[in-house]
Amino acid sequence: MPSLLEMPDLVMNLILSKSDFRSILVLRKVCRDLRNFIDDAEPDLQIRSMEILTVPSKQNNPEISVFFVTKYREHHHILYRKHKSGCQEVCGKRRILMKNSDYLETFFEDMNWIFKHQKSILKFFGFNLTSQLSEVLEVLKKHPMKMTHLRVTADKSQIFEILHSTSPEFLKIAELYFVRPGEVSIQELEDLKCWKSLEEFYTENLVILGSVMNLGHFSKALVTILQVTQEELFVMKEKFLNSPKFQKFVVHYKHFGEEGISDWGRDIHEFRKLLEIFGAPNVDGGRYGKKKWYFRIPNSEDVLCFSFCRQHSEFIRLPLSSIPERAI
Structure with a gap:
């Protein structure tokens, strides 16, 4: 029986088209040739929603959890954990130990690949931009994703960078949770390309300077003026x-x-x-x-x-x- 690498390109592309993104992510780590083939094929991952969460350090083993929902509404969870021998990656019941690998570098490499190959519109994307995950912002700026619903916890400058990096014609719901109390002018909000197309707008820890009448175009909103x-x-x-x-x-x-x-x-x-x-x-x-x-x-x-x-x-x-x- 031929190995995966010995199969014709047509068969390999068919396999990729029938595989969910988690299987493709695992296949990329089998060997360099398979990784190169997958990257050249550029399959659409067709992720429906995605959320990134950090988990507090347990016995000096910090973790990052990523939750996905596919277009077929299948739920997946990938956990990246610091291990004394490298990076432990947990996908469902499958545990992979990558020796001499840094868990953050492994996580960012995967995120960079996912953001690059997610062609369809994300229905939901959420994450906490902690110090561990600050590089996610650079990945987002490098590969702006089309998303309908954004939920983010970060500081003011980071949140505005994210809003400037999203595709404005698709973003309809913005939930913005500011880690430190702050203020923003109505003008700063109106300068966002996505401002007029937003339908729902929620903020926490942010005081808006200006008239509430500039916020009357939303179908739903929770704000502080x-x-x-x-x-x-x-x-x-x-x-x-x-x-x-x-x-x-x-x-x-x-x-x-x-x-x-x-x-x-x-x-x-x-x-x-x-x-x-x-x-x-x-x-x-x-x-x-x-x-x-x-x-x-x-x-x-x-x-x-x-x-x-x-x-x-x-x-x-x-x-x-x-x-x-x-x-x-």
Whole structure:
């Protein structure tokens, strides 16, 4: 029986087309000739989603886990572990010890190959850009991937580098978790090529400097703004009432304030302004509780619920049947 290397190219290409990416990754490590053939063939890995996680050091054996889902919804897990003799790679029940190999170098070599050969669009890509994984950023910049949903934990500069490295026409959902508290201007966000095409936008540990009205094009969002006025909230309400794609928008903020006004006086002042702009609430949660307003959405069986409290406001689209009786 001929070995893999003795088979005709047509047969080898057929084998590759029927193999999942994990099998191809293993085949690349059999020998140099097989690796060269696979790299020349450039098979599409057809990965559906991918997530990279670091595991805290256990007895000085740090690990990196990579989770994949293929287009056939098969789940795979590859673990790269530092070993006293080199790198231990765990794929399901299969354990491979690569002597005299560094686990980080092995991981980055595989990632570089995967990023290069992933031609189809990733439905989801997530990772924590720790100090161990900082080189992933360079791999992403070298081989930008098409992805629909990005979830990343990193510092501000790294997150913006990643956003600038993604294909803007495909990215629809961005979950950005900043490792240190920071600020960003609306202008910096609007300068991103993906900004206008994003449909969902979630941030944590980030304060946005500017008007909340610049964020009204999302179907879903969770953000923190330095300051929000009642007038701006009213404009957002009008935007969402006329947006067929709108679902949910949550905005946190440093409470509206005026110099020289006590907290108690500020509460009265702000609530009076809300009453002037929005009318009496349908649900009044008291001084510190949520106040809710319901508005019928034109040409729809849904309702826009606006909730307000001291540190955040929420707009959410709800079916009319879920609204308390006689609320509107």
